[in-house]
Amino acid sequence: MYDVCIIGAGVSGASLALNVSEKLKVCLVERKKPFEIGYKVCGDAVQGHWVDKWVKPNLERMNVILQLVKELRIEIPGETLRGKVKGYMIDRYRFGRRLFELALDKGCEYIMGSAKPVFKGGKVDHIKVNKGKVKAKIYVDASGVSAVLRRHFLLNKPEMFTICYREIIKKPVGIEWNYWYSYIPRKNLGYWVFPEGEKLNVGVGTHLKSGLHVKGRLKLFLSKFKKSKGLNGKVLESGWGLVPRYKPIKLARGNIAAIGDAGFTVNPIHASGIGPSIYTANLLSKHLLSEFKAESFNRDYWERIGRKYLYFYLLLKTAEKTALWRKFFKEMFKRYFKV
Numbered sequence: 001m002y003d004v005c006i007i008g009a010g011v012s013g014a015s016l017a018l019n020v021s022e023k024l025k026v027c028l029v030e031r032k033k034p035f036e037i038g039y040k041v042c043g044d045a046v047q048g049h050w051v052d053k054w055v056k057p058n059l060e061r062m063n064v065i066l067q068l069v070k071e072l073r074i075e076i077p078g079e080t081l082r083g084k085v086k087g088y089m090i091d092r093y094r095f096g097r098r099l100f101e102l103a104l105d106k107g108c109e110y111i112m113g114s115a116k117p118v119f120k121g122g123k124v125d126h127i128k129v130n131k132g133k134v135k136a137k138i139y140v141d142a143s144g145v146s147a148v149l150r151r152h153f154l155l156n157k158p159e160m161f162t163i164c165y166r167e168i169i170k171k172p173v174g175i176e177w178n179y180w181y182s183y184i185p186r187k188n189l190g191y192w193v194f195p196e197g198e199k200l201n202v203g204v205g206t207h208l209k210s211g212l213h214v215k216g217r218l219k220l221f222l223s224k225f226k227k228s229k230g231l232n233g234k235v236l237e238s239g240w241g242l243v244p245r246y247k248p249i250k251l252a253r254g255n256i257a258a259i260g261d262a263g264f265t266v267n268p269i270h271a272s273g274i275g276p277s278i279y280t281a282n283l284l285s286k287h288l289l290s291e292f293k294a295e296s297f298n299r300d301y302w303e304r305i306g307r308k309y310l311y312f313y314l315l316l317k318t319a320e321k322t323a324l325w326r327k328f329f330k331e332m333f334k335r336y337f338k339v
């Protein structure tokens, strides 16, 4: 019997395992093969205020920083907004792997396989993995958008997600790019270009429910966008991913707690998810290391993040229904750095 069974060794699950494995008996169930752990299609951008405080050892000691970023530009029709940031572009694979390896060093047990929960009386009774059974006092859903446990009390629906296509390209000769750039031509479509040393991380995203052939259209949109910016560098890697864009939910019920993407902790406005994943992992670890009670964890989350994210979510939904979305983006921009 484990104290905690964590499903998913992404940034949220591995961070939690790292924080609690010294004091508790923990297992981390991950369906990926060991060498795949750490890989994620991502924009690789993270704001300093999340990681400087909550990641130990820090990013510099982990040797995962690709580039420091000090400026952000958001282009909306007719206007470019500029702001200052303290941001990092990180080697996402190396970062994910380091968190995972450090968690193992602290004594966490890794079980390779796809987790299937078995419920009894509204609670998780055990997890089936491969042909075995895993039992724990608390089960943590850190399985990202799969939401293996959370989906038993809140189902995934297409309108809760943004679909993204992302490429890592070689930076074309003569192009200088040292800031985070987003282009929002209309309310349900957005592009980004983030610098990674000699490479650029370029992507596009739209609502998952945006109709038929959405994947084909997004690829075409990105190719036209790159052409318009002169970003004709060789494509080194590409992939698809879903980003949750939903209001904050109660993260814990009975003997289950959800963190990271499984718990819709992504910032509803600008879609940063790495920071909130690490933050909720830290918050949960404090609760697990004292006496875990679902209600007090929910309350804590609500007071620290949930209330603020609900406000942003409602603002976003209202803006999407009106012609005022550009005004909204300007308002959002003023708050962007503090979120």
Ligand SMILES: Cc1cc2nc3c(=O)[nH]c(=O)nc-3n(C[C@H](O)[C@H](O)[C@H](O)COP(=O)(O)OP(=O)(O)OC[C@H]3O[C@@H](n4cnc5c(N)ncnc54)[C@H](O)[C@@H]3O)c2cc1C
Pocket: 007, 008, 009, 010, 011, 012, 013, 029, 030, 031, 032, 040, 041, 042, 043, 044, 045, 046, 113, 114, 115, 116, 142, 143, 144, 145, 146, 147, 148, 164, 165, 166, 203, 240, 241, 242, 243, 259, 260, 261, 262, 266, 271, 272, 273, 274, 275, 277
């Ligand atoms: C295209 C794209 C761009 C993004 N850009 C940024 C960005 O620039 N900045 C930012 O902050 N955020 C960004 N995000 C969001 C960020 O990547 C996520 O919020 C963050 O990685 C969530 O971490 P997680 O640990 O919750 O989930 P994940 O990293 O998805 O990890 C979940 C893990 O659970 C495992 N798993 C799933 N089901 C099971 C199962 N049944 N059994 C066992 N294991 C299972 C998976 O294999 C996976 O390893 C982006 C996301 C996408 C898709």
